[in-house]
Amino acid sequence: MGIFFFIPLLIVLAVSFASRGTDGGVEWTFSLTNYAHLADPLYFRIYGRSIALALATTALCLLLGFPLAYSIARAPIRWQGIWLLLVMIPFWTNFLVRTYAWMFILRTEGLMNTLLINLGVMTQPIELLYSDWAILIGLVYGYLPFMVLPLYAATERLDLSVVEAAWDLYATGWSVFWRVILPLTKPGVIAGCILVFIPSLGAFITPDLLGGAKTMMVGNLIQHEYLVMRDWPLGSAISFSLMALVLLAVMAYFKTDGRLDRLERGV
Amino acid sequence: MNRGRIWLRSASLANLLFLYLPIAVLILFSFNASRLSATWQGGTFRWYLVLVEDQALLAAVHNSLVVAAVSTFLATVLGVSAAVGLERLPAGRRWTVEGALLLPLVIPEVMLGVALLLFFVMIKVPLSLVTVTIGHTVWNVPIVAVIVQARLQKLDSRLVEAALDLGATPWQAFRRVTLPLLTPAIIGAVLMAFTLSLDDFIVTFFTAGPGSTTLPLKVYSMIKSGVSPEINALSAMLVLISMALIGLSLLVQRQRH
Known part of the structure; x- marks a missing residue:
């Protein structure tokens, strides 16, 4: 396990400080040029887009997932299992298949356009696929269950009498949510946000299939440098910075008194 | 309200x-x-018939099943040992080892893919189904370990102590007491690892060589060449298989109670 995980990671780290060989291989001369390359505006735009899309995905998942998680936790016990199962089934379905479903719906000759034209909403099909919006939909669709599970675990533990007390004390709906429910479910919210943010940031399939040639994310950039450009040192530098970013997010989670295994199990 | x-x-x-x-x-x-x-x-039903006759697709299914079976077996053995070993470490060191063990789960999968690719190229191992299987095993060990460990923590440690008091060797105590109690968790982990291996695209994408096309790789190349009803039919079958596997794992969990 150690051999096949940590040694490869160390090789990536080492290669990120090496130079690109003439034939696309690796030349072992120490340099920092790869990291200097990272500041290239071209790459910067890709990081910016990735972070923005990952943040937007996280926010949307939170917005969609909170009411769902809350009402699951409030449902009768025997219904909770069924609801959770319903949330989990799409998660167990092949990711490629789930992404393809959106290609089928969003493409120019796809279901959405056909439907809108038949309903008379518009006369010409519009290009929905191959855009940042399509990526966003795909990411939210793909990672929503990651948000719902920890949120459910947190809201399930929430003491209802506290919420009732707030109502009795004439709090408005908004302030009950903002001042009572949200602070008490904060660990779940943070766990959910991290579980959605990390895979969204490193996403590869979603931007590859739903995004266009001009809407690359970091995951695609790494793959592009490795397999297309064959510039392994640069690819390594990019993936190592990505990992550093992710580990920072995880450490932020630790700071808020979380445990890694709980994060993984979502409970 | x-x-x-x-x-x-x-x-x-x-x-x-x-x-x-x-x-x-x-x-x-x-x-x-x-x-x-x-x-x-x-x-x-035409699109389904087209699929059943597609030789390349059937070969990919075969590859996927072999990789899933072997990597699940390896991941289960390693993951269970890791979970059991972890439980015996003193608390301070355990935290560090646990973090290291679970790290593959929190880094982006692309990162693991490129790291393995670089590793195999550096040690001059040609990419094949073997490298894919190793990749899947690395990916699945922490998952098995997490599931088994969750169960292990809920076990009553007095049961093992009783076995030891009654003269069992540590191995006997593990084999006859701990292992049977862990079985439901292990079966759950096996099903999970098998499903994840069957579905994995990213690690496979980086560690597969020529001739080692798995089902997800085949699906990907079909999708890349455009939307077609055959992919819809294939997707429908994959959804069905996933559901069957979840159903199975639920049944196993149900029996535990």
């Missing part, structure tokens, strides 16, 4: 629709007679 509840209920239903409608539509249109249109042109 009541208005709030109605609002919550409808938000949840909207969520479920969002989760299920795309898959439902996908399956529905796998029976559509028209090749190109997204309008319903009558039902057919």
